[in-house]
Amino acid sequence: MGFEPRIVGFLCNWCSYTGADLAGTSRIKYQPNVSIIRVMCSARIDPTFVLKALSMGADGVVICGCHPVDCHYISGNYKAMRRFPLLKKLLKEFGVEDERVRLEWVSASEGQRFSEVINDMTDKIRALGPSKIRVQLDADKVER
């Protein structure tokens, strides 16, 4: 078997997690590489979570929230929207490829879109190859 990416998905409870559930109830098939962690709102997603996942060996991280304006918490997704570009800027300086970390808006009715996001993400990361972060951190302990 070739390289199978390990991706962590952080999904807001009201839109994206429900959208992912809808993909399930609609039996829309997508690739099994993303493991989903539920949070109440995309605003809860601390950049630390993304860094933590990458440092633990995730090949990619996808954050999904409600579409702008549609947030269950009125403006939570805007917080994600503001934090994300700064995090990406930082990751770029760390040499983390652009495709590895993504922010996507998926509503509760967009089961189809959710599956498309996951498939696209998985395909892109598969093409990109495994993340070196965890490998390097492990190697650093052995070889200075």
Place this chain on the structure above:
Amino acid sequence: MDKKKLQIALYWGAACGGCDVSVLDTNEFILDIAAACDIHMWPIAHDGKYKDIEALEDGFLDLAMYNGAVRNSENEHIAHLLRKKSKVMVAYGSCAHIGGIPGLANTFTREEIFESAYLKNPSIQEGNKTVPQPQTEVDGGELTIPAFYKRVYKLDDVVDVDYYIPGCPPAPEQCKAVLSLIVSGQPLPPKGSVVGASERALCEDCQRKKDEKMIKQFFRPWQIIQDPEKCLLEQGIVCAGSATRSGCGVRCPDSNMPCRGCYGPMPNVVDQGAKIISSVSSIIDSQDPEEIDKILSGIHDITGYAYRFGMAGSLLQRSVR
């Protein structure tokens, strides 16, 4: 040698030397130290040799204070040596604590650093481009210098550390307080504690007036005339104070410079830089992606803001390039 006296050693690893100086900055308290302690090594003040330390029994030293990061094999060698010879090992200063300024080198590879320092540096004379090697054959034998590691480590990456005293450098009064405590023989805090710093953020001690924060534009300190009474972050100056332990005495904000985070992350925080990013971007006053990008373009060198001191101690620790 009076065995009743405290046996101590200070070492200066990959660091600027400020930490070594900071102990001197305790002024006359240094005399109390001298009275209470036998100092076996202190590069800035006392001429201790490695072989003297090597000659000591294991665990002979009561206290070893290591400042500086671990950049090369010599740093690591001494770290191991001091660990072996001392009962209590303290990471002294930001570099030993979380990597410090040297840690910023982790955004570059060893090869890039060598190229910039030894090959592309304009001050290097043509035809004299030499990259240092750990071993060099010369007439009459082999010369060795410490091996330059591919990245910077914080102290506890290479040895077991008992306590951390943060700061770049630690404030003399904090240094004094910690040393007094040790000399007094009172019970020590649990292993792994950060000592000589507050459990709260710098804002606790910062006297500037704080209000609700909504930012439309970021500035570098020289770009605006500051309101000395008002929170720097509210004025658009990226200040790490709210994400950094207090204990320094609010020196930077009091001098109209934003906090850069040398006292390290708060007790519950795993990654100081991530918290700085998260909080600073959270308070941007816009809901439009383009405007947000525009506002964020006012932040130059995000790595420098987020990990000025904490790179080696962060989650990612180094660049993956």
Place this chain on the structure above:
Amino acid sequence: MAVRANPNLLKQLKRYGADDVTKCFHCGTCSATCPLSQEPFLFPRKSMRYLQMGLGDRLKGNLEPWLCYYCGDCSDQCPREAQPGETMMSMRRWLTAKYDFTGLSMLFYESRTAEVAAIIVVGILSGIGFYLLGALSGGDFGSYPGFIPGHNAEYLTELGWDVKSVVLVMAVFVLGLLGINVLRMWWFTTGSRKDLNVPFDIYMKHILLCPWHFFTQKRYSECDKKKPWVVHIILMLGFVALFAVFLAHMIWQDDTHAHTYLGPLAGVMLVGASSFALSGRLNKTEAHYKYSHHSDMNFLYMCLFVGLTGLAQHIAGRIGCGAFANFMYILHMMGAVPMLLIQLPFTKWAHLVYRPHAMYFAAIQADVIAGREGAKGASAVPHKQSA
């Protein structure tokens, strides 16, 4: 090309029986239910649409009403009770009126009085005519079949008349009318359509469909319900038998075989089928009997009348009641002639001409359309491969 909606078409069609078409909301259940509805003629929905929107020109060129035999399944299934079957029926009436260039058809369809009056007038005239013909030729009203013109051919010849030529004139008149109307039908539905451009050989290829459908009503038998077809074919064969008796009488002067056996048989078939249909319509027993236009009722009454009088004439002749037989004969002709002169060219009975032609034209159109789509498919194949 844009077509103009005619708000009055609906009102007009109401006079032809399309009362419920506005209820239709185009679910298509009718077209799905109908076993006869097949590409490229999917009906009745689309025809209903043309009618609702008042697209008279589209409707005039539409063959679909003729492809329906009105089994009534669509009306039974319709969730809105829009009576698609009856709507198709009324469109057939309307089309008959449109095909007819004289305008009489429209008059008879739109006015019950006009049709009834025309039938009565023609009936009385032909009664007088046949009485005079019998009397003038010296026929004895008490003896049968002596009063019947064919039996006194010599006398007529003396008068300079020829019964055959009288019949011929009438036949030419009726067939001429129908011929012109069929040509109009062809022009409206097929000839004027530039998009079809039917080659001559296709016309020839399907020409036998006309008599085939005329005699077998094969398509009717494809409806899910078989009974209406049986009734209809009995009625139709009754007329065919009657026509054979008539021909035998006129041409070969053969009155024994045809008259003795075929005639009564035809009479029984006519009376049986028409009385079944009539009682069905009066009692509204089945979907296709529920709604009756005056043209339907008049036609059936006439059929029954002609059948009954014919039978009575025959029986009376056989038992020797000559005067009664002759009286019945006059009555019989008073029914038959209006049927031939009014109902055959202008109203209900005209369908015997239009329907087989509609099958014929439909087959031609389907052939052309299939050929064109086949050609399209062929050109698409290499295109697909290159893509």
Place this chain on the structure above:
Amino acid sequence: MTTECKIGVYVCSCGTNIGKMVDCDAVTGYTKNLPGVAVCKSYKYMCSNPGQEMIVKDIQRYGLDRVVVAACSPRMHEPTFRAAISHGGLNPYYLEMANIREQCSWVHDDHQQATDKAKALTCAAVKRVPFHEPFDMQSVPMNSASLVIGGGVAGLTAALELADANQPVYLVEKDGKLGGNLARIDLTSPYLDSAKDLLAERICRVTKNPKITVMLNSEVESISGYVGNFKAQIKSNGEAVTDIEIGSIIVCTGFREFDASKVGEYGYGRFPNVVTSFDLEKMLKEGRVVMKDGKTPKYVTIINCVGSRSGKYNRYCSRVCCMTALKYANGIKSAAPDAFITNLYTDMNAFGKGCEDFYRRSAERDTIFMMFDKHAPPTVSAAGKGEHFNMLVKVNEILSGEEVEIPADMVVLMVGMEAREDSMNVARLVNISRDKDGWFIESHPKLDPVATSTDGVFIAGACASPKDIPDTVAQARATTARILAKICQGEIWVEPVYAEINEDLCSGCRVCNELCPYSAIDYDPVKKRSAIISVMCKSCGGCVAGCPSGAIKARHFTDKQIFEQIEGVLEWASSRA
């Protein structure tokens, strides 16, 4: 928070829903050996009574203190299993679910990979659950007065319903009179009752009822507080400000009509006889349907879905226009019996009681219905010279496939409903969310259609989405039922899942203050600390992630719990690598 946790793990095969794709025995076999797992079982239907009883019994038999259920989505059965473990004597928050159905077995088609993923998700739950903390519900007192914003049919109904139950109501109306949009309407569909009759009785009762304080020409200035304990400032006639205290708020601010002049091809504003439904409504109220020149129209074309169900304007259906169009067809038929009426529609929505029948009756009255594709709407142009009508409507009729020209003397545009221009302000005022079209969002579209994400704030009528009168009235009454139930209880129980600030770690930097969409964070200038008013907190966690000092904890979604989950999903993955 111990490693000595005794975790019970229950893997559900959900009949074959999970079992067909995921090897549940393999998941059980793997999970059994994870640290802290005391018992691990697989069962056909965990949510069934025997399944739940198995958990309850195991809690006692094995002394479990944490439970993980790997089954369907927690959005489906979390309440079920929380109740079950609570029945077994555990705090309900000691439960964690792994979603191995909706997000695993149903969406993957490789047995091995699906099983692997189920293991990863279960592992994450097992790693997370030791860090769960127990919580109890919290209660606050309930003020029995209510504020109703908007004096349309919804507001009037809600006010009456509450006042009839002897509870005080403040009815605030922006306009100078009560009645709202309904007051602009002549007859109602499908029974053609007079709107005036419906309203007059209600307005009369509202103005006479001593329990109802009607405030006309008034707007809500500000609202503070939380469920059961709101404070509002009402500004009347632009100046006078009244302070009121209420326990609940009902928002029924209604809708505004779509601006028909946005649709150029219909010529609204260009042709004098192209009118909107509300223009026609005015004519019908005056009892005369006439053209601008005073003549009675002979050809009337009604165009539906103006601004609705369109990719260009609003995508949604405005729900009432179809039946209103039929009402007009009937009304015009009555006023001008010879008129030829065409109704151009995209899709006839006759969903309500009596509506289908109304559609049928209208069709029988010779209204011609033509269907058009929403991507190719009809166009209105001036009629050619010498025509006996003044406009020509062209439409691609899709049921016949014909391009049809329809003569028209008058064109009626059925303008859709839009969220009011001030809905953003209202949403901010009462702290509720709006969808992309500006409609207020309900707590649950099916099961909780009148509550909102802010406790104590309810929505009724067309401010939440286009609605007809019966639905609006039903919603208004539903809100009052919810409110009266809470008043009866006298106190309110609030979910214990919220964010809390650790005072020992807070430095009073105030970064979080502006982050709370519910203004639940209070800053104490004396103590120099921020604190969260727990009943107002909705636990979105925005402040938790934003707090630079790590001083805020999101109950049930702590950093530690999420870190464990991250490690869990990746730990299993790394062991594979």
